[in-house]
Amino acid sequence: MKNVLVTGGLGFIGSHTCVELINSGFHPIVLDNLSNSEMWIKDRIEKITNQTLTFYHGDCRDAQLLDTIFSEDQIDGIIHFAASKAVGESVAEPLKYYNNNLGGLTSILEASTKHKCSNLVFSSSCTVYGTPDSLPVDESAMIKNAESPYGTTKIVCERIIQDLSKADPSYKSILLRYFNPIGAHESSLIGELPVGVPSNLVPFITQAAAGLRDGLTVFGDDYNTKDGSCVRDFIHVTDLAKAHIKALAFLLNENEGTCEAVNIGTGHGNTVLELITAFEKVSAQKLNYTIGKRRNGDVEAVYADATKSKKLLGWEATISLEQALLDAWNWQKTLANN
Numbered sequence: 001m002k003n004v005l006v007t008g009g010l011g012f013i014g015s016h017t018c019v020e021l022i023n024s025g026f027h028p029i030v031l032d033n034l035s036n037s038e039m040w041i042k043d044r045i046e047k048i049t050n051q052t053l054t055f056y057h058g059d060c061r062d063a064q065l066l067d068t069i070f071s072e073d074q075i076d077g078i079i080h081f082a083a084s085k086a087v088g089e090s091v092a093e094p095l096k097y098y099n100n101n102l103g104g105l106t107s108i109l110e111a112s113t114k115h116k117c118s119n120l121v122f123s124s125s126c127t128v129y130g131t132p133d134s135l136p137v138d139e140s141a142m143i144k145n146a147e148s149p150y151g152t153t154k155i156v157c158e159r160i161i162q163d164l165s166k167a168d169p170s171y172k173s174i175l176l177r178y179f180n181p182i183g184a185h186e187s188s189l190i191g192e193l194p195v196g197v198p199s200n201l202v203p204f205i206t207q208a209a210a211g212l213r214d215g216l217t218v219f220g221d222d223y224n225t226k227d228g229s230c231v232r233d234f235i236h237v238t239d240l241a242k243a244h245i246k247a248l249a250f251l252l253n254e255n256e257g258t259c260e261a262v263n264i265g266t267g268h269g270n271t272v273l274e275l276i277t278a279f280e281k282v283s284a285q286k287l288n289y290t291i292g293k294r295r296n297g298d299v300e301a302v303y304a305d306a307t308k309s310k311k312l313l314g315w316e317a318t319i320s321l322e323q324a325l326l327d328a329w330n331w332q333k334t335l336a337n338n
């Protein structure tokens with residue numbers, strides 16, 4: 001059985017990926033500092049998969065701990081999720097973001113080269129495209145200056161991995177550029193756990209529908225889109241998790257060094273207002289929303305050209321927007337009952 005180090009494995013995308021790794025016959029070894037996750041997520045992953053999860057509580061920047069992990073088991077691949085991800089917070093605390101996101105990655109890369117394990121799947125983001133010149137956006141699009149320190153860390157992390165690949169042409173990596181992950185596991189046992197007031201759209205919607213928020217503000221309806229609200233490519237987190245398994249399998253099959261950026265999206269754009277209407281329909285809840293001002297730093301429209309993921313990895317999204325919203329709502333309801 002192949003051992004896969006999953007940093008940030010108890011987080012939103014990490015936890016769903018652990019489930020899919022186990023379902024696909026891999027052995028995930030989780031490293032998580034619990035800065036934005038909860039220990040009980042481990043129990044939930046174990047409940048879903050009926051297997052014990054190997055877990056280390058610690059930080060990716062702890063080189064000694066990485067040495068222990070790499071010496072304990074042969075690590076066949078690494079999926080590196082662990083990073084700070086709140087866009088607004090990154091503007092207020094840029095050094096925290098540069099230290100954690102860049103330091104975490106370089107530490108992982110050092111351990112991985114030292115212990116002769118490449119096969120790295122890295123969590124990147126469509127944020128690297130900024131406002132794309134054309135849509136759908138493909139991987140050859142220009143990488144723009146980021147709107148936030150968070151975005152800058154994703155651009156620089158990609159660059160660091162590309163530079164390592166140039167220095168060591170045998171190194172194997174895939175940079176997955178996620179679009180907007182939403183939804184939750186179909187079991188409603190794991191899902192997104194926003195800290196404080198959610199800044200992302202879907203957790204805000206589900207909390208508003210559950211009565212935890214007074215109302216929802218749509219940030220702008222004067223964009224040049226079909227209904228004036230922003231367009232995003234919303235992808236179910238389970239589909240996204242499965243993309244990691246495909247990326248890992250691709251790397252394990254590759255004999256030569258490689259470093260490829262791959263979009264992970266559905267290939268379709270939906271407006272914020274369309275998403276609200278779809279949510280109201282599947283949840284049978286009326287949302288109390290108003291139209292507000294544009295949010296600083298928001299991109300008008302972005303959705304993926306999903307051709308490369310299908311061609312290179314044999315992966316494409318399969319779960320509908322409606323199902324993703326229903327899963328997010330079911331997860332929110334179980335949280336309220338906890």
Ligand code: WQD
Nearest residue numbers: 085087125127199200201202204217218219230272295298
């Ligand atoms: C989606 C749309 C908002 C909240 C961010 C990061 C990105 C990524 C995912 C992270 C926008 C609108 C939102 C609300 C609203 N990575 N909105 N009312 O900004 O596309 O992407 O999260 O880890 O890097 O930038 O996602 O969910 O915040 O917003 O109208 O209360 O919903 O303006 O158009 P975004 P989002």
